[in-house]
Ligand SMILES: Cc1cc2nc3c(=O)[nH]c(=O)nc-3n(C[C@H](O)[C@H](O)[C@H](O)COP(=O)(O)OP(=O)(O)OC[C@H]3O[C@@H](n4cnc5c(N)ncnc54)[C@H](O)[C@@H]3O)c2cc1C
């Protein structure tokens with residue numbers, strides 16, 4: 236098999252960034268994702284009160300090339316700048332904490348970005364890849380139903396590290412590096428209130444206790460929610476200790492912490508939803524950029540190769556595509 240045909244496992248920011256770069260270079264790609272849609276931790280969840288961002292809420296950009304990509308997304312109408320009234324909370328004390336950082340959000344929801352990046356690229360959803368085999372000349376994938384996919388000349392694995400390490404079994408050195416990148420879980424809760432809460436807070440960095448970040452949907456560009464919707468993210472410490480708590484109990488506990496912290500009267504929410512991210516964030520940053528074996532034509536990328544942020548995933552996916560292209 237001489238032609239170049241690249242399998243990409245994962246349609247989060249890293250996989251889609253790699254896919255777009257390869258497609259732009261005229262390389263044929265085929266994407267796979269275990270979920271029903273694209274986005275990974277940037278996916279938005281449909282609910283009875285509208286679409287909710289239970290994963291990424293906003294992102295920042297420090298890298299020059301990533302900033303350029305954001306300008307293009309802005310021109311496409313996928314993102315807009317978000318300038319929240321920022322606060323911080325320490326030992327129960329809430330204080331205004333404005334800064335000059337540029338922050339971006341997807342419009343009307345986070346998922347607009349990855350949906351835009353996916354465009355009409357070929358993708359197979361609801362397809363969990365369980366094994367990645369290297370034959371004498373090509374790669375073959377097998378999914379959870381036992382079906383084979385391929386042949387492919389190259390494979391890019393763009394999943395969280397624990398899932399990547401299992402799929403890298405054919406390349407033990409890369410698998411063991413991926414295994415060393417542990418990932419922390421995160422409980423995320425959305426609360427919807429019938430009447431807007433009487434507070435100026437739109438985002439709050441919480442320095443201690445069960446919560447880590449609180450944000451208000453209202454005030455973000457492009458949102459049109461009937462309810463006053465808030466997103467709460469628990470710290471990884473608290474999440475780890477409460478990993479198997481039923482969703483109702485997670486909502487009750489985090490609602491209680493939120494109500495104490497936010498500094499105004501908080502009625503019972505009209506709507507609540509909890510989502511547990513088992514692989515929410517890398518436990519520590521790395522400087523790998525991408526893991527790869529150019530001779531075999533296999534690469535692994537994702538936020539865990541750099542910083543556990545959207546920017547890290549974008550940079551890692553870009554680097555995977557660049558490394559593959561220079562090797563052709
Ligand atoms: C609650 C939460 C809040 C966050 N907030 C922010 C924030 O405010 N700012 C910020 O910059 N970042 C934030 N992040 C981090 C950000 O979401 C991630 O860094 C980024 O989205 C990671 O992208 P990725 O492509 O590396 O991985 P993912 O988005 O995890 O994509 C991996 C994809 O692989 C698929 N997959 C996995 N295994 C398989 C398999 N075996 N077969 C097929 N498909 C598979 C998954 O379904 C998924 O779609 C947050 C994350 C969470 C969880």
Ligand SMILES: NC(=O)C1=CN([C@@H]2O[C@H](COP(=O)(O)OP(=O)(O)OC[C@H]3O[C@@H](n4cnc5c(N)ncnc54)[C@H](OP(=O)(O)O)[C@@H]3O)[C@@H](O)[C@H]2O)CC=C1
Pocket residue numbers: 293294295321322323332333334336421440441442447448468515516543544
């Ligand atoms: N929950 C997850 O799985 C998860 C959450 N992540 C959160 O995403 C944001 C993004 O981080 P980034 O570095 O891109 O953004 P910021 O520059 O806005 O925030 C970085 C940290 O810096 C502190 N900070 C920033 N601005 C302020 C401010 N105005 N007042 C007080 N503190 C500020 C804050 O850290 P500490 O709470 O002080 O430790 C920010 O967290 C970020 O919120 C992540 O927690 C990323 C990945 C996964």
